Amino acid sequence: MPLPPNFLDELRARTPLAPLIGRRVRLARNGRQWKGCCPFHNEKTPSFYVYDDHYHCFGCGQHGDAIGFTMATEGLAFREAIERLAGEAGLEIPKESPRQVAKEARARDLHDVLQAAAEAMQRRLHTPEGRPALDYLRKRGLSDDTIARFALGWSGSGRGALAAELKPLGIEPRQLAEAGLTKPAEGREGAFNDFFFNRVIFPIRDRRGRIVSFGGRTLGDGQPKYLNGPETDVFSKRRTLYGLDMAREAVFRGRARLVIAEGYMDVIALHQAGFEGAVAPLGTALTPEQMDEIWRVTPEPVLCLDGDAAGLRAAARTSEMVLPLVSPERTLHFATLPQGQDPDDLIAAKGPAAFEAVLAAAKPLSSALYDLMAEGRPLGTPEGRAAFRNDLAAAAGRIADKSLASEYRGALLNRFFETARPQRPPRPAFTPGSRKGGTPFKPAPRLPPRAAPEAGNTRLQQVRCLLAITLAHPWLLDEVEEAFALVELPHGPPSALQAALLAWHAGRALTDVSDVTIPSLDSADLLDHLNSTGLEEARAWVMGATGLPREASPDAQPAETLDGWWHFFGFLRGEGALIEDLETAKRDLVTANDAAAQSRVIRLSQALSALRRGETGLEEGAESASP
Template sequence: MALPPNFLDELRARTPLAPLIGRRVRLARNGRQWKGCCPFHNEKTPSFYVYDDHYHCFGCGQHGDAIGFTMQTEGLAFREAVERLAGEAGLEVPRESPRQVAKEARARDLHDVLQVACEAMQRRLRAPEGRAALDYLRGRGLTEETIARFGLGWSGAGRGALAADLKPLGIEPRQLAEAGLTKPAEGREGAYNDFFYNRVMFPIRDRRGRIVSFGGRILGEGQPKYLNGPETDVFSKRRTLYGLDMAREAVFRGKARLVVAEGYMDVIALHQAGFEGAVAPLGTALTAEQMEEVWRITPEPVLCLDGDAAGRRAAARTSEMVLPLIGTERTLHFATLPQGQDPDDLIAKKGAPAFEAVLASAKPLSVAIYDLMAEGRPLGTPEGRAAFRNDLAAAAGRIPDKSLASEYRSALLNRFFESSRPPRPPRPPFTPGARKGAPFRPPPRLPPRAAPEAGNTRLQQARCLLAITLAHPWLLNEVEEAFALLELPHGPPSALQAALLAWHAGRALTDVSEGAAASLDSADLVDHLNATGLEEARAWVMGAPGLPREASPDAQPAETLDGWWHFFGFLRGEGALVEDLDAAGRDLVAANDAAAQSRVIRLSQALSALRRGETGLEAELESGAESASP
């Protein structure tokens, strides 16, 4: 009995290859895969590679999956190897049943029907009736070798031509209908019409190279221009990619990069030009199931779309679709063709190097999604900017991996602020001791604070930072970008953060035309918060007992800045602070000014305090203890 494909896929998914092969081969990490000496031939230099779902020896050519490795190394038959692995994976091998046997036989029959139908269509392409179709393919620049390799054909003019061709082989109209090649004729019981007629035919294969359906392009006028076969027992449009069987082999052997193009002819033209990793969805938007198929082959495919409006809309849909699916092990790049050109147009006019340049300029997902989301947005108003920033943060929040989501949020918001920051006036080089003849002294360090008691530490840290910001809104001129990168607790803290950033953005846009920094008035801020329904949130912050001294209105500017960065460090986290400090150091080398110097010092102090195990709440706890004592 042939085992169900879904069971075998589940077995392979539950059998990690590296541990299985590692029982017999000493493996070492080599980038994303493992490497060792081949167990199938004598070698001293390792050429045996183990990937997520297969292994391959570049010395002797042996390759396969977990089942194949068990068969080859233990001398087992296929069924025996499956039973061995299933026992280890906790799976029960399906028992033979009449229904299962019938289903598998039917699937084999459908593949056979589709194969002989493909051969009949290929013959028709070379017959006089297929001359127009053959001329069309040659006119698109396809060679005889390419036409044969992809099995291209001609459907005929309909009227039962395909059924007549296949009748001598014993294939009945019912089988043609089950394979998606014919459909019941309206008003004529037991009669069938051809599904495809007057079309150039493109066989669609699954990842194993078996024909599962066809696509057809009409010649001359008519709609739809491209038509795919209907859903059948062996064909699901949303799970299938055109050209996947050929692309998989090319990528597997390291001959090509996997590129997702738009249609049949794009894939064929790219393969002919040497880009043998090209695949395409079947006339629809790329689906999550198709992306899973692509990621089984490579972790970083390239989506290559036309540069017109339709191509941009398709790219935007895809970027939104993949965000909940990406992770640290898999992502997507976006390449855009010149306006009005398909891959075969570009290659025909400028050669393969022109398409190679398109691939080389592909944007990572984090860059492409910003560009796609920014297109057509009204970013000249405070409302438009605030809405765009919220959308960027929401897009990053759709990524399941929290660490990756945080990195995306930082990258998107950093670019947002960089694009909207007014140009800084040039400053003279900063030289310690040059100001008023005084020697350079770093800002004083805050005294060490005692370890906090248990409690909702992060919420209290956010309250302290917001209290300092609300009491001294002028801080936002210096700390806006850092403030936007924080992920404050949900509720009043995050609501106040968004309101403060929106208010500051509006004030900055008002004053930028005058070449001045944003004029930030406390009374104006209070009015803004009251108007946006955040009066209670502000009271929750400012009415708390034991707020830090930096939150008092009479705190000195240097002291206020020290306190703000102190709490920023605790909320930002050690890993992010290290990256912030590295970036600030690079800015200092490039700008060599007092602002950059100050940022390095403050971030260093925040990181030191965090590493000393402080929380910033020690003074608050002491204040609370004093007020509670008799």
């Protein structure tokens, strides 16, 4: 018996092609696909490419899928190859049954009916009745070749004309209803009305190019402006994408990048302009089923949306939907059109190069997700920043792949600590002057340092000392996180370690949202984290320095460690910023009147005093550490 197409599709989906072909061909990764020497002809330069669901040799022209490869390389018949692959995939081959035979026959009948209807409506577009629709399509910039390629048509007035036209082909009203072309007439038993009338018709095809339904656009003021056919035995709106059959071939051939646009006309205009990888959902938000179909074609599609508020909302919905589905092998990029412009508007005004620039500026999911979540957030207050940080960690936790979730959490929180902190306006350097009331200001006497190292080297060693104390005693971050985030450390290993420490602490201070046990705030766990994120050399650069302060040793007492941390914080923060920090802390003490606020005032006062005395914090020998 003929096997059901859905079974064959499932078998192909469960048979990764690269591992199957890799048993016989040495393959190497080449961008999004694999490359090797063709097993069907003798060649020295690889021209055999393996994609997600097909292979192609550009040398001899051999082309096929998992079933075809098994037949060709093992000398098996079609049925034997199916049995071999089904056994490996754990699939049971469907057994013939009257119900299955009837279902397959009915599906073939529906495809035939839909094809006949499409041809009838395509002919009608070129009659006097369809002239307004043809004029509309030409006014939108579509060529006659494009109109024919997409088989665009005109539905007619809807008074039974379609049924009458198809009746000589033996197509009955019942079949038209099953295909979604008619619907029961209210109050008239056994009578049907056309589903589409007075609409431009867009045939909708499945990934294999078979017509499964239609979309229609009204030319008047009627609502809805766009209308899709109803669900049928061959059409599921949430599983179907407009233009996928054409885009799939263009992407596989390397002619285009898969772009997800918003509607029928966007897809058609993009194809006409040379962007043959364009597809669109059917008037609704993207669904997980549609993303699965897209990822079967390419692992890195681009979602292209309008830059207005509606486009941002659509992007936010899509990012929320797609997070649990992404993996190291499949993701999504986001491109934004200029506000108020569709793809055809942009291309008509500035040419295909303008849309190419939009695609080139597409953001990866992690970057777009942050921007979308930050939109409109009140990040000027501690409460707003804390809520935003919690939401970022929760978003990363929705990713099913735990290693990828960890990477997203780090990337999102790193960016948070780099950008979400309130920026203070630049302050002039502190200059002693007169106090209020005219009393002259007398600075505290300055004690000369024991050894006055070069200024740039001194600051670098102070940076190392602060980081060394933090790395050795990461529990400090419970108290000093906010202050640590304010210090401007040099670019390179210092700033990378600062961002990693803050993100690591934030991820462990938050509620567990990803079903992963959160380790304690100890140095061993921190070391594992830094090693896993490629910062082991940066850590060695800090901890390998000579002359580090006593507070950086593992056996330093907690009070001693805190004193040392705030000491170096003061040197790095600077006098003007410390004065401002101290004034803020004093106001917080008046408001909160708790031990934490009092401790902060004391620590900042001590740090400011040490700075004014001219100390460097390196008097005990840390200045000897090499840069």
